[in-house]
Amino acid sequence: MNINSIRRRTLLGAGLAGAAALAMPAVLRAQDRSLKVGVYGGYFKDSFDKNIFPEFTKATGIAVESVAEPTGEAWLVQLEQAARAGQAPADVSMMSQVAMLKGQATELWTPIDMTKIKDASNLLDRFINKYPDGRVAGVGAVSWYITLVTNTNVYKEPPTSWAALWDPANADKLGLLALVSNSFLLEVTAKTFMGGTNALDSEEGVLKAFEKLAEVKPNVRLWYRDEAQFEQALKSGEIPMGQYYHDVTGLAAADGHPVRSTFPKEGGIQDSGCWALSRASQKVEEAHIFIDYMCQPAIQATLSRKVGTAPTVKRESTDLTDKEFAAVSSDIEPIIPRYDLYQTKSDWLNQKWTELIVG
Numbered sequence: 001m002n003i004n005s006i007r008r009r010t011l012l013g014a015g016l017a018g019a020a021a022l023a024m025p026a027v028l029r030a031q032d033r034s035l036k037v038g039v040y041g042g043y044f045k046d047s048f049d050k051n052i053f054p055e056f057t058k059a060t061g062i063a064v065e066s067v068a069e070p071t072g073e074a075w076l077v078q079l080e081q082a083a084r085a086g087q088a089p090a091d092v093s094m095m096s097q098v099a100m101l102k103g104q105a106t107e108l109w110t111p112i113d114m115t116k117i118k119d120a121s122n123l124l125d126r127f128i129n130k131y132p133d134g135r136v137a138g139v140g141a142v143s144w145y146i147t148l149v150t151n152t153n154v155y156k157e158p159p160t161s162w163a164a165l166w167d168p169a170n171a172d173k174l175g176l177l178a179l180v181s182n183s184f185l186l187e188v189t190a191k192t193f194m195g196g197t198n199a200l201d202s203e204e205g206v207l208k209a210f211e212k213l214a215e216v217k218p219n220v221r222l223w224y225r226d227e228a229q230f231e232q233a234l235k236s237g238e239i240p241m242g243q244y245y246h247d248v249t250g251l252a253a254a255d256g257h258p259v260r261s262t263f264p265k266e267g268g269i270q271d272s273g274c275w276a277l278s279r280a281s282q283k284v285e286e287a288h289i290f291i292d293y294m295c296q297p298a299i300q301a302t303l304s305r306k307v308g309t310a311p312t313v314k315r316e317s318t319d320l321t322d323k324e325f326a327a328v329s330s331d332i333e334p335i336i337p338r339y340d341l342y343q344t345k346s347d348w349l350n351q352k353w354t355e356l357i358v359g
Contacts (some may be wrong), residue, residue, distance in 0.1 A: 011094045034063040035286045040273070041068035043108055044307065051306040056293050062286050068151065069093065076102060083280040092282035092290055094141045094273045096332055098181070100129045103276065104137050110277040111135035115290040119295045122313040129274050137158040138274030139291055140312030142303060145246040145329065146177075146184065147261045153237035154240035158262040162192045164241070175230040175242030178223040180353035181346070183243065183271045184337045188215045191266045191335050200338050206349075210356045223358050234259055238357040243269075247308040250327050263330040270334035272312065304328045 037053070039045050045068050053064040067090045069075040076099045082089050095103065103109050114120045114136055127140025148159055154173075165188075167176060177183035189209045190199040199205045222237050224230040231248070233239035235257045246268060249261035268281075275294060277287045293299060297317040303309045304320055310329035311318055341349060 029283075032063055033061060033286055034065060035092065035283050036065045036067055036088070036090040037290065038067045038069045038090035039093060041070075047307045050296075051302065052299070055302075056290065060289055060293065062289060064290075073099065075099070076108075077329040079103070079107060079278055080108060084280055086280055088278040088280040088282075090286045091283040092275055092277055095138060095276045096273055097129065097271075097337070098342045100138050100276060101339060101343040104131055108276075108279055109137040109286060110279045110281065110287075111137065112139055112277065112291060117292045117295055119292070119297060119313065122297055122317040123295060124312060124314060126270075127272060127274070129276075132223060138276040139295060141273045141275045141294065142307070142309035143270055143272035143312055144309055145263070145270055145334070146243050147235060147243040147246045147249070147268040148264050149242055149249050149259060149261050151234055151237045151240035152258040152260050154237050155284075158260055159241070160263045160265055162188050162266050164264075165216050165219060167219070170241055172219065172221050173239065173241050174216070174220045175222045175224050175233060175239040175244075176216075176220055177243060178225045178358060180349045180357075181342045184271070184335065184347075185213055185216075185243075185357075186210070186341075187337055188266070188269065189337050197338055198333065199327065200341060203345075206341070206345075207352070210352055214356050217357065218300055232327070249327050251308070263332050265332070267332045267334040268330055270310070280333050292338060 012082055034319070036292065039048050049066055053066060057063050062246060070078070075093065078089055079093065080103070091294065111131070117139065123140060128136060129138035131137050148164065149160060150158060154328070164170060165176075176185065180186065186200060186209045187197045189212050190197045190205075194205070194209060200209060222230060222233065227244075230239065230242060230244065231252065234242065234244065235252060237258070244261070246261045247260055252259050253261075275291050277284065281287060295313065297311070297313050299321070300311040300313050301318040301320050302312055304318075304324060304327075308328060311320070315325060315329070315331070
């Protein structure tokens with residue numbers, strides 16, 4: 001379960017492919033209302049098919065046909081091409097933040113009427129994705145955290161700051177994510193040493209962050225793409241510290257493995273996906289009903305319990321216990337990735353990352 005439960009996220013960068021669709025129920029009468037919903041594949045889609053979509057259909061009478069999205073950018077390209085032909089492979093899709101920005105550039109997303117989202121006031125501002133003119137392009141679907149993780153046999157006390165990654169005492173002990181666009185280590189560097197992620201507003205600031213981040217290299221045993229590989233090494237103590245998914249680490253600890261997840265004082269890294277409506281969709285009303293349903297605090301709490309995601313609504317609006325909330329989230333102000341940089345400076349960042357960090 002530990003390994004599979006992260007597969008939902010691999011679709012944001014690189015991971016599961018394939019767009020097999022599962023209709024639910026199998027036979028729809030012509031007069032019935034329905035909606036095609038694109039979600040990340042694997043465990044994630046299975047959880048939605050089992051725990052979320054049937055309850056939505058029961059509550060609204062709208063049948064959901066769930067579509068497993070192929071790898072992040074590939075799904076955006078499919079939606080773009082289909083929209084130009086007036087077609088929608090899915091009416092509503094769960095999209096990464098960078099894909100949201102790229103879709104905005106071509107007006108791919110039908111603006112969401114927030115007056116139809118009853119619980120809009122409970123949504124955290126950072127999960128409302130807006131066009132430059134203020135129209136709402138997407139609404140937070142799910143979020144999750146990357147935190148500082150340690151093997152408890154090797155580290156008796158938890159680290160308190162991301163600065164631990166730079167500590168010479170941790171030479172050759174770290175496992176870090178291998179891509180500039182999924183590790184968010186530039187943001188961690190900026191928050192820990194440069195006063196905040198706004199230090200990355202200029203190329204000069206980004207280069208300073210790269211320079212500081214390069215100092216971590218002697219401590220890195222593994223730049224990992226295969227999450228399962230790092231998870232095993234963390235459990236065994238072979239690579240006793242690094243960055244990893246908070247909820248998955250918690251599941252491993254609950255299974256008796258000597259691992260812990262810590263939210264450093266600078267905050268965990270919070271990544272997320274949005275619900276967005278293709279401009280080619282004819283199901284605008286049904287889509288609003290769906291997004292409204294998914295924004296309910298009770299549904300966000302169900303997602304936390306059943307899928308392991310952090311709520312996109314204010315904590316106090318949910319009925320999550322302290323223990324349930326801690327399993328998926330934190331009250332410490334998070335580090336929010338600078339998605340704008342991965343949209344506008346992607347090639348340059350990848351080049352510098354290869355030259356200065358992992359090359």
